[in-house]
Amino acid sequence: MKSRRDFIHKLALSAAAIPFFPSQFPLHDLNPLNNSQEGTVLRVAIMGLGGYGTRVGEAIQECQRVKLVGVISGTPAKIKNWQAKYNIPEKNCYNYENFDNIKDNPDIDAVYVITPNALHHDQVIRVAKAGKHVICEKPMALNAQEGKEMVDACKNANVKLLVGYRMHFEAKTLEVVNMRQKGDFGKIMFFQGLSGFKIGDPNQWRLNKALAGGGAMMDIGIYALNGARYMVGEEPSWLTAQETKTDMVKFKDGVDETIQFQLGFPSGAVASCLSTYNMNYLDRFYLNGEKGFAELQPSTGYGPIEGRTHLGKLTQPHTTHQAKQMDEMAGIIFDGKKPIVPVDGEEGLKDLKIIDAIYQACKTGEKLKLNS
Amino acid sequence: MKSRRDFIHKLALSAAAIPFFPSQFPLHDLNPLNNSQEGTVLRVAIMGLGGYGTRVGEAIQECQRVKLVGVISGTPAKIKNWQAKYNIPEKNCYNYENFDNIKDNPDIDAVYVITPNALHHDQVIRVAKAGKHVICEKPMALNAQEGKEMVDACKNANVKLLVGYRMHFEAKTLEVVNMRQKGDFGKIMFFQGLSGFKIGDPNQWRLNKALAGGGAMMDIGIYALNGARYMVGEEPSWLTAQETKTDMVKFKDGVDETIQFQLGFPSGAVASCLSTYNMNYLDRFYLNGEKGFAELQPSTGYGPIEGRTHLGKLTQPHTTHQAKQMDEMAGIIFDGKKPIVPVDGEEGLKDLKIIDAIYQACKTGEKLKLNS
Incomplete structure (x- = not known):
């Protein structure tokens, strides 16, 4: 099962590079709640469980093709709360020391980094190195130099980098x-x-x-x-x-x-x-x-x-901005959809x-x- | 009659310097059409009979205590039109060469200068030297140097200088x-x-x-x-x-x-x-x-x-802005009224x-x- 998922996941990644990849081609399980929506479901872990992370977590529950499957936080109590609230398995929970291990987790497609701005640079690069797509809350970094390094790191890792421009x-x-x-x-x-x-x-x-x-x-x-x-x-x-x-x-x-x-x-x-x-x-x-x-x-x-x-x-x-953003980002990541505004x-x-x-x-x- | 008017006019001028000079003290004839409004009627000549001058001329007809009594223009045909429209006597009509003679005209209290900006400086100073109050359309002049000279000239001539800030x-x-x-x-x-x-x-x-x-x-x-x-x-x-x-x-x-x-x-x-x-x-x-x-x-x-x-x-x-402006300016000139915004x-x-x-x-x- 694991190797099949890995294979399908790689297929999805390569498909992401092709514009207008038909969204009618579901690559892995659809969220059964959302089966009215065609296309691959984006399985997301949120990094940073503060105020805005909480808002995004709630919004994802409205999504058609995004599922909140994991969390990364430095506060064990927060992780416990989120696990209970969103039925998140232990194996999809990470802290800021060990989240590089996410590379070995086939059940997470992307990480949404919603931490203080100064942390984005290192965290985004670590997520990219773990082979996961990254959504980074705006501002993407503290300055253009950092931003450039993040863009390059994601390019090198062959993962998408998207910014939370809702x-x-x-x-x-x-x-x-x-x-x-x-x-x-x-x-x-x-x-x-x-x-x-x-x-x-x-x-x-x-x-x-x-x-x-x-x-x-x-x-x-x-x-x-x-x-x-x-x-x-x-x-x-x-x-x-x-x-x-x-x-x-x-x-x-x-x-x-x-x-x-x-x-x-x-x-x-x-x-x-x-x-x-x-x-x-x-x-x-x-x-x-x-x-x-x-x-x-x-x-x-x-x-x-x-x-x-x-x-x-x-x-x-x-409609809830963050839910719309996440659904559209699934289309960008999996179907190579081009948003009207990048x-x-x-x-x-x-x-x-x-x-x-x-x-x-x-x-x-x-x-x-x-x-x- | 002329000397009486002169005397009264000087009284009005000195009164203008006193704030809150009682407006219930009419110093000369009220416009019979406007007798619902107390206070001295301001008898105005308009200099410059272009688009905005025309608008002001019309607005004055709504005024309670302002009367359009004269015109200054370089275009005889325009003067004829205005004379007919507003019943302006020949003796209150001037051109740009002879308007200094307005000093000898006891029936004009103030001149509203509504000419192109570059002309304001010289025209306002000439009106001041003729001993008449000046209302000058904005911008008052081309620059602060000119403006300062105009302020000084009006001060020296002991006439009011007001700007058409409607x-x-x-x-x-x-x-x-x-x-x-x-x-x-x-x-x-x-x-x-x-x-x-x-x-x-x-x-x-x-x-x-x-x-x-x-x-x-x-x-x-x-x-x-x-x-x-x-x-x-x-x-x-x-x-x-x-x-x-x-x-x-x-x-x-x-x-x-x-x-x-x-x-x-x-x-x-x-x-x-x-x-x-x-x-x-x-x-x-x-x-x-x-x-x-x-x-x-x-x-x-x-x-x-x-x-x-x-x-x-x-x-x-x-209410018509220009009519309100002119009525209030009569209060400023004759009653020393202090406007909320100078x-x-x-x-x-x-x-x-x-x-x-x-x-x-x-x-x-x-x-x-x-x-x-």
């Missing part, structure tokens, strides 16, 4: 992207991304430079940046950025509270973005074109996205290169040219 | 300013001003550097800048700015098409603004505070302003100083410190 699968977001691609807005002129919230507990890892690698920009500002890229549909050619800090106690050295950044695109379109950990009521995308506009508000929250264009309200229905390591790397430049521009005040 | 009297705008002053939004964190439109006729004076002194920033971007100041309620301490030009033919050297600019305030609040002559659907103010928000959209158009806050829709009724020459000068800095920052890329 908005890339969100239906109203894609409705706007689709309209832009069809030309409904005409030539794109301007994008505005306001991404922020007022962060609570001052002791959380997101406010620890060593673990987060920065502040709001890494965590929430990345939505505005990433949104600018997929909404405008181009890679920026220049940027400027300005940092403002009002609370030196909460936002220590290297942890950004508020950053405004501006992007220019080869077409002449411009973007104006705000990233902040110190404001509420900020979750809006606005796209302006010669023939029309789109607005999403909220644009990135976990709940239903709402929006309208010059033609009326956006109508695509809400979610691979190269995509994550593009954001990291720009974030590096944003931090540099905040320090030097320079207008930086970007090479995409 | 939004400073707009009811929903003031509703938000009032809420901010009461603390309804808590500490102010962020202002966003998107001010732009797609400009038509490429041959109009607004696209001529010599007459306009610049491009969108002088004409429409000034709304976002001015709005940032009155919405945040502070003077900015730094700024950065970036210019983008996509149409080199329409927007010649020195005529800005699109400028993004960012302001920082002493409290730590920041503003992110867009000024453009090449986009539609852009007329929004957004104010973010620790306890709430306000949004105006449209925020500066001539029609009804619409808006909402965290507490609900703004409810103050729409409209005097010093206010205009503040904007010009910042516009000078915005153009400088666009060229040098520098983050500029501002002294308010």
Whole structure:
């Protein structure tokens, strides 16, 4: 049985490289609960059982072709809880010391890394070396250098690296992207991304430079940046950025509270973005074109996205973002499906290169040219 | 009769310097049509009978205490039209050569200068020297140096200099300013001003550097800048700015098409603004505070302003902006009334100083410190 599974699994891996590999070809057991959905079921282990990991774990229960089969955590009590809740066998539970052994576990296809940012680099590379596909929560790493090493490691290990860009699968977001691609807005002129919230507990890892690698920009500002890229549909050619800090106690050295950044695109379109950990009521995308506009508000929250264009309200229905993301990622991994907006390591790397430049521009005040 | 009027007029001028001079003390004839409104009627001549001058002329007909009594124009046919339409006597009609003679005309209290920007400086100073109050359309001048000379000239001539900031009297705008002053939004964190439109006729004076002194920033971007100041309620301490030009033919050297600019305030609040002559659907103010928000959209158009806050829709009724402005300006001139948001020459000068800095920052890329 084990060798058959191994064989089938290898088949699946090689199939993943072929675009449009027919999803009607189920390679191993379908989750019996989800037999309405065709295609290979992606068997996932979650690494990092914190708040967002918990949310993803719950969302996977709604999935058509993803099953939560394993966990990796440094806290035995958490593992016990998850085992009980999701019926996870002991043999699929790992800690941060022994998870390299996952290479010998034929029942896990992929690991979703949902740990503090500073840990992504090493953990993703270890998962890749264990021969498993990796889904890495955003930001993919602390900087572009790390990101590049992760992309290379996954390429060398012949595993997929995907980044947890849940908005890339969100239906109203894609409705706007689709309209832009069809030309409904005409030539794109301007994008505005306001991404922020007022962060609570001052002791959380997101406010620890060593673990987060920065502040709001890494965590929430990345939505505005990433949104600018997929909404405008181009890679920026220049940027400027300005940092403002009002609370030196909460936002220590290297942890950004508020950053405004501006992007220019080869077409002449411009973007104006705000990233902040110190404001509420900020979750809006606005796209302006010669023939029309789109607005999403909220644009990135976990709940239903709402929006309208010059033609009326956006109508695509809400589904749990993380469930949609995971189902689509199964299609990307097993069927070579190409998402409308990329979610691979190269995509994550593009954001990291720009974030590096944003931090540099905040320090030097320079207008930086970007090479995409 | 003439000497009596002169005497009374001087009385009105000296009264203008006293704040809260009782408006119940009518100093000369009330317009019989407007006798429901107490206070001295302001008798205005309009200089410049173009599109906006025409709009102001019409709006004055709705005024309670302003009367259109004269015109200054270089086009005799226009003067004839206006005379017929508004029953303006020949003796109150001037051209650009002879309007200094207005000093001998006791039936005109003030001149509203609504000519291309480059002409404001000399015309305002000539009106001041003629001993008449001046209302000057925004931008007050081409730069702060000119603006300072205009402020000084009006001071020396002991006449009022007011700038045509119509939004400073707009009811929903003031509703938000009032809420901010009461603390309804808590500490102010962020202002966003998107001010732009797609400009038509490429041959109009607004696209001529010599007459306009610049491009969108002088004409429409000034709304976002001015709005940032009155919405945040502070003077900015730094700024950065970036210019983008996509149409080199329409927007010649020195005529800005699109400028993004960012302001920082002493409290730590920041503003992110867009000024453009090449986009539609852009007329929004957004104010973010620790306890709430306000949004105006449209925020500066001539029609009804619409808006909402965290507490609900703004409810103050729409009235013709220019009519409200003129009535309030009569109160400022004759009764020493203090508007909630200033409209005097010093206010205009503040904007010009910042516009000078915005153009400088666009060229040098520098983050500029501002002294308010």
